[in-house]
Amino acid sequence: MDRSHFTSPKDILHDLWSTLSLPPSVLSDDTLVEITGPEHTLPSSYRLSLIPPAAIATSALAASLIYSHRTTPINENPKIPKVKINTTHATTEYKSESYIQILNSPKPLEVWSPVSGSYQTADDRVIGIHANFPNHAISALEILGLPPDCTNKSTISSAVKLHNAMDLETTAHTQKAVIYALRSPLQWKQELQSSHLPKFPIIIRKISDAPSGLPPTLQSPHSMPKSCLSGLRVAEISRVLAGPVCGRTLAAHGADVLWIHGPHLPSLPGLDVDTSRGKRSTFLDLRDGSERNKLRELLSTADVFIQSFRPGAISSKGFSPKEVAALNPNGIIYASLNAFGESGPWKDRRGFDSMVQLCSGVNVSEAEYFNNGEKFRKWPCQALDHTAGYFLAIGILTALHRRIVEGGSWEVHVSLAGVMEYITSLGRIEGKEGFEVPEVGDVQGVEEFLETKEGMVGLVRGVRHAGRIEGVEVGYRYMPTTLGYYEAAWEAC
Template identity: 30%
Template structure:
């Protein structure tokens, strides 16, 4: 596949735009091939790479110039390939074929919004009595909702991503906004905060958030991000980033269960995964691993706020328990789970659990004592090292930092420097599948070479990868074609990601009404659970990786249990 010429600067400094359009399935395959080359330790078995088939519509279904849909489809292709490698290690004869529908992959970032319960959908889902509110009021008023928005600053042409996190009060107070102020609408709250942010330079806001330990980011162009110390530090790491832990070479390989030992033909049958995470990215990883056959236990704390809508989708195939690390009994429970786990997904700030005695050090110590290596994944905003590594961050922060929000704003015709969020929690969900590829690769290598393995997946790393010159961006006429087809509602700097993703789902629904059973109305893209805690018919987006060859049909990813609310199970031990 010949490389095409690209034009630099169409969407701001450091942006690289294609000169010709390639359909989403074809582009997905190109990106898969390139990612396979750029991923250390990835398979050189060309038959597995050739065996990935991408099917779907020619045109993307996600607004803007970033190739999010093709990129996330390619990541699912990588996961499908590693799944085949693991099946072969288990003694299964496989076809080596993986199918990824790129339309479903385009819907994947909207997973939290694509829920139907007994005929209800959209925001109505949050009124279901079984969907327990876990945001602790973090988004309960207009001013708190608009604590997560992009604002102009006193620095001409430089905007700032403010992020109230799941505790907006201290962040709003830090800039001089009363978190208890009442406003009639989100627009009114936005205008009030906007007047305040314009009294700060962009660098003053950045330094204020950094010094207080709060999230936040200047809206960088792709070039200005790579010119920062943190941008250069993160760029040194490959996207799929893992290695064997030093001094664990004496731990023997851990074989996957054979078909005779475990009749479940999904790749990760018998693998025990402990999920220590909140919100979207790391939980998305755990849900993907559960579909691949892993036994996943999610540890929540009812004392901590979490992303309420995620319960109905990103808990599929899992169990969830409530632990309080201030209680000795709960600390003992968590240590026993760490001691038994094959995989630990850590989605809090880098070093946060380590300081509480439940980080990588404990996992490696217990793995050494049992003579069975552990796979440890850090999922965070900024990567495994560097100036901002321990800084808190969220999807919106990564979008602003790496240049994604800058590029989106430019593509929508806003002035240089004005950021607009990508329309969905794209970096969140995409880092989820990236993390799953990371974990599956480490499990494969633990079985081959022994030892314990450690990796990191970062939101900003994902965003920066999609903006690299080898990926390219869609031309303005393609951005217009996407908009003309789906007639997306206006997207602006003030909107919260929840407002955006419900708006995208509405546009897909309207398009499906006009064009037939496509996208949100294509039942092939969904899975149903009968008599779940939420209702008699719960419908969510199905796993994207599919093994459609009859030889592999029993191995295709699927969930064997419906999503449950956070803190649902009284106790849980690995099977």
């Protein structure tokens, strides 16, 4: 779908809200959402600058809608608190992993593995290797015939030059590595997977019947809730950025987010410190039957289940959408996220933001507009990851609204490639004009959007949540802890 006529973040907000069939009366009051700040904040030929304020504002407005269900008598028109957002603050939050710091730590938090990067191949093409998880690095190095502890870029580059790009991509898929070939937009369109992407990035479907009305966790008859989602129970099994951003967004609006890790799985401390804010971290080993039963017990009274593993991975443990819905008679929202969507030959492939940008033509077309001889040019932030996280949160809150109004358990799905399709549908800025904007940069320039709080891991400085709601608390109640610190149990009511 062509959305190139959109000129403001509110155009995107209206598109998301109306396509998701959320109450149209909310859109009739243009004062409900106030967006301030510069129009252009991200250097790109794509209309990327519209996305951060639009996605965060829509998620905040959806949270505000849930708040109105909790505070407005049934027979009255809902009173929805006003949402405020600053475009520079929203863009800063889209780079939150770049600003997170443990101030009293002797060494900085590292996000990228030395194996990750872009490399020239034998057929004069470019491949990207994503190896931030140790197992992905070992698999990639094995394919290249290198020792598992190799971190020398020159050595890796020489090994890559012995192979053709498509051979490496195909082999990686079968050997559990993450390697993709750089493609032009035309080459991407020639891939069958491109025809399987949804025309709208947030997919919602009903799983089963359940009672309508406020979930028990959101009922507070004797007091006004301090935050939109206080009491909402969210079980999150996700890693890296997109899924954790979704959980962090719900946590910012007061939800009790239990972030579940497998004690045997590798972590990403450079990202986890940022995305764990607002959450309680716990361990459950789903290889163990008693631990799986513990998760079933949690889900029997949960409101939301977020998982971002490859299709089938969680279902194989007994946690498919229908199985999870059957655990909870009050209704539950099952939210999942993957790289390339629910159908097509690539639906089971591993993928990350930078790899989807690389293989879908985005990086090549960006370089063509910049026109300085580069083969490819990356976006100035992990826009697919962050947008997918906020879109998944928007989908969850939409499903929660439907659960309240009509009942049922609901499934929500978002993919990185589906988000890419949406962002590129916004059109382009002609010539180099889109790049002529100062990039949101050093800490001093964004100081007003940062907060510093004491956590178990030290004094943590990070980006505050950019969505503000008038008269309602928004923010992170918990600071990062060591992984698995909390018991696998919901907060006491």
